[in-house]
Amino acid sequence: MASKQRPVQSSQKPYSGNIRPMKQKPGSGGSHSMGRGAAGSGKNRPSGQRPGNEGSRPSAQKPRSGGGSRPAQARPGPGVKRPVQQDRPASIARTQPMERERQEPSPPQSQPGRKMRARRFYDYSLLFAIIFLTVFGLVMIYSSSSYSAQLKFGDAGYFMKRQGYIAVGGAVLMVLVSKINYHIFAKFALLSYLLSYVLMLMVMLTPLGVRVNGKKRWLKLGPLQFQPTELVKIALILLLAVVITEMGVQINKLKALGWIAAITIPIAALVAKNNLSSGIIILGIAFVMSYVACKLQWPFAACVAGAVLVITFAGPIATALEKIGLMHSYQLSRIHVWLDPEAYPQDGGYQVLQGLYAIGSGGLVGKGLGESIQKLGFVPEAQNDMVFSIICEELGIFGAISVILIYLFIIYRFMLISSNAPDLFGAMLVVGVMGHIAIQVILNIAVVTNTIPNTGITLPFISYGGTSVIFLMIEMGMVLSVSNQIKLQK
């Protein structure tokens, strides 16, 4: 990382000119934000930013940029110990960027030996942030669903309890997964990817697919009922991470992007058939992962520019698409509703409008926990996609922004873990999860605030939904597992 700031350094050279112009700009910009964010944890970035600030800094660069590439465990010993590090609480410590030269399944037998010398990192702040969000989610599920649960099931805690059991199970699973060396997951990448095809097809073609609220999204296997789309997301993250790692430098070619697209688009299309929003998320994950992995930038810039264009002219484009039959009329009407929800107060605009009422009536400090009125049957299924609007109503702008800040913190931890991951596979794994969580959070809040057309996206950790919680927890386990492979230096 720090090496970017120093184009003069010799180690850069082999990668020649095509990298440098790109690195110049975004690199400095990126490391700014990161440098600040990491000021407390990763010590070498500020030093890169301000060379000569401290005498010891430049020396630190050396082992990072030059020696860091060495497969040897490069314990930079004294040079690493920084004053900066001392006042930092035990979050990500000065970590050794483990470069494992594409040996994804790291030899497990070497682990015990190292363990003696290097303490391994475990991202407890992330863990606690996740636990906090999940518990907060349970509180909000109880608050937003107790009324309808009481009416429907005679038990105000119905949804909260169900979610609670699953969350506890998921948490256990998360901890277990986090203790597994993440390289083992790579072995299942292809398998789970193929399995997700099978399951998706089963949902669509076999009677095992269950229709809920008019959407065939559920798969019923014996007593188990779940949404395979959640599996698809995690499988795709795994597979893409493996593929990108396997490609190595090749990833920087356009052809590689073509491969990634070839992996992603069929399954995304399959998902989008019945669940457009999940399809979009899957595309988004692939987009984010390839963006991070690939040094090319124009394809992504083009994509973003295209997306902005589409959103700007959403109305006319949707009308045209509907005319040529590429779009369902219900999707078109959603776009119209989005553009002017108050013109459709009863039809499509109802949910959005009720959500806006909830958000708007929250004001600065909200009505207080449990005091929402919109949850009393006005916002349909308030514990699901629209739970954020109830948070806004009850906790006000302060509560809502606090929640956003917690998500930002979680994503920030992802970034740190990814940056410090022992190898590319780990980094990409975390980037995938980061993309997944961030996209879902952003899309959910955007839907609730009517910033984008209404589409069913849940708010991670908070919205009610068993499948989503289980798979989210597994993903978190994977991220924690990556963090667990980061060696702390003594």
Next chain:
Amino acid sequence: MNENQTCHRGKVAILYFLLSIMMIGLAGRLFYLMVFRSQYYSAKAEDLHQRERAIKAARGRILDRNGVVLADNRTVCTISVIHNQVKDPERTIAVLCQELGLPEETVRKKVEKRSSREVIASNVEKELGDRVRSFGLEGVKVDEDYKRYYPYDSLASKVLGFTGGDNQGIIGLEVKYESYLKGTNGTILSMADAAGVELKNGLEERIEPVAGNDLVTSLDVNIQQYAQQLAYETMEKKNAKGVSILVMNPQNGEILALVNVPEFNLNDPFTLDQNLVSESARLKAAEESIKGLDPQERRNRMWRNSCVSDTYEPGSTFKIITAAAGLEAGVVKLEDRFSCPGFRIVEDRKIRCHKVGGHGGENFLQGMMNSCNPVLIDVGQRLGVDLYCQYFQQFGLKGKTGIDIPGEASTIMHKKENMGPVELATVSFGQSFQITPVQLVATVSSLINGGRRVTPHFGVKAQSADGTWMREFTYPLGDQILSEETSQTMRDILEQVVAEGSGKRAYLEGFRIGGKTATSEKLPRSLKKYISSFIGFAPADNPQVIALITIDEPEGIYYGGTIAAPVIADLFRNILPILGIKENVNSG
């Protein structure tokens, strides 16, 4: 590889940066929605959540001239249950059954019905409602409400009118003075969920109702009661279909009493066939009921104020108008001689006098005292159609009187261009056209009070219950329609009618009474049905009270002078002292 990874770090950082920007953007959007648009959405949401319950404003009372309450409000309770707030259904059912005296089955059905609110009983007395409330049953609501209450039941029912379910006036003064009486309803704003169920601990906003203003009328309960009693007696005695008595102050048009029997109970205005004291009225009711007349139509008939809404041929009482016009125009003088052979031939028609043998030779005054048709026909002919119609109009007979109760009927009169001598002749003694009794009273009042047109009315003033606000209704005297002298002459003539003429049965020892009798044949004449009437006033020299009685289809003797005049005498005997009109020993 390292190079690649450092690249990732940069990209991840950029990614984080971009995601943060997006999230901050969303936070900004939230800020916009929750701070700047908060009021807008809060108001919309409040609209959605608030349930408005009206608190009925107490309707203003209706008082008589002495402050006696004619229409009042009574607090009644509506008892209802809210299903999902009921904690102890069995006890609730038991208490409600016991207290309200309802069968258990009905109550159980309502208590156990899953509905937001189920009314168990309405219009329950306040004491009973309080008792139910004192049990403190959860889910049982006792709502207080006002109900119109008329202490005198049927007294002046067709004048006062009654109110409907929303406390709105339906007929009579209740309608006419709705805007004063109504008041402003208050509201209880409470929060409710999507199903409309009120929230238990939701904030309640209360906007207090403003009670309506009291209406002070010119009615006098004593006179009204006495007139009503006389009317019922007459109706029963003469087996009439109905009797109406209108008592008014001829100087300013204040109506002291207006009776139309049979009256109906204002506290129970929807029950048909009330107070049918005469056989003929009962027969008529039975006939209507057998014919299958729509009950609502029958109710409308029952509620009809015949003095105001029905027209009739006034008959001989109308000779007052012809006489006044003749005297005013100077075509006749009191001493002018006429002869009555018992009929008068006008063009090709032979119009009879009521006295078959004729009155022979008589002067104009005697003609009036005898109520002689040929005399008045002659006066009418002397006036001619043009002049007669001019006076008809000038006396205010063409229009409505402007009385302050709804539904006043207009005069039905020949068109001037269609009036020939025959029509003129019949109009001269009160036939072939129709006016309302109140129009007759108003016109005669104007002719005897010095010649100023009066507007008959009930409303005197509206005032707030606490007396802080008041508005008097003014009814300025109208145009001078008759000269003072002619008016004086008319008073003299009419006093003579009572003193020595056809109205002598209205004579009252010690008082100077003026008046005129009438017996009008109802259409079609072949049925030989009559309306007997008498209009009288006192004191004759300075009229303070004028009264008209009409008896609809009396049986047996039907002459107004015989059956109607004594009723007015009786009435005056009792009400003149109340009105402070002293007995004049000298004039007796």
